[in-house]
Amino acid sequence: AEVRGYLQSTLLRDGDVMAMAHGMEVRPILLDHRLAEFAYALPARLKWVNGSGKQIFVDAVTEFLPANLRTRAKMGFSLPFTGWMARE
Known part of the structure; x- marks a missing residue:
C-alpha cells in the first residue's frame, strides 16, 4: 500500500514536478524493481x-x-x- 499509494501518487509525483520546475531530472535509483524485490524477499x-x-x-x-x-x-x-x- 505504501509503495503504490503514498510513494507513487505523492512522493514521486511531487519530486518530479519540483525537479522539472527547476530544469532538473530526478532518477530515484533505489526504486529499481530488482532491488525492491530483493529487499522484500x-x-x-x-x-x-x-x-x-x-x-x-x-x-x-x-x-x-x-x-x-x-x-x-x-x-x-x-x-x-x-x-x-x-x-x-
Whole structure:
C-alpha cells in the first residue's frame, strides 16, 4: 500500500514536478524493481538489526560513504512555510 499509494501518487509525483520546475531530472535509483524485490524477499532478521531498519543498506554501501554519514542519526526535514507565508 505504501509503495503504490503514498510513494507513487505523492512522493514521486511531487519530486518530479519540483525537479522539472527547476530544469532538473530526478532518477530515484533505489526504486529499481530488482532491488525492491530483493529487499522484500530478505528474512526479517536481516531487515532489522540493532534497532535500525537500514543496517543492511549501510553495510552494502559502506565503502562509498564517509564515516560521518554511516553513523549519523536520522534527521527530519521541514520546509519554511511560516517565512513563505509571511512574504505573501
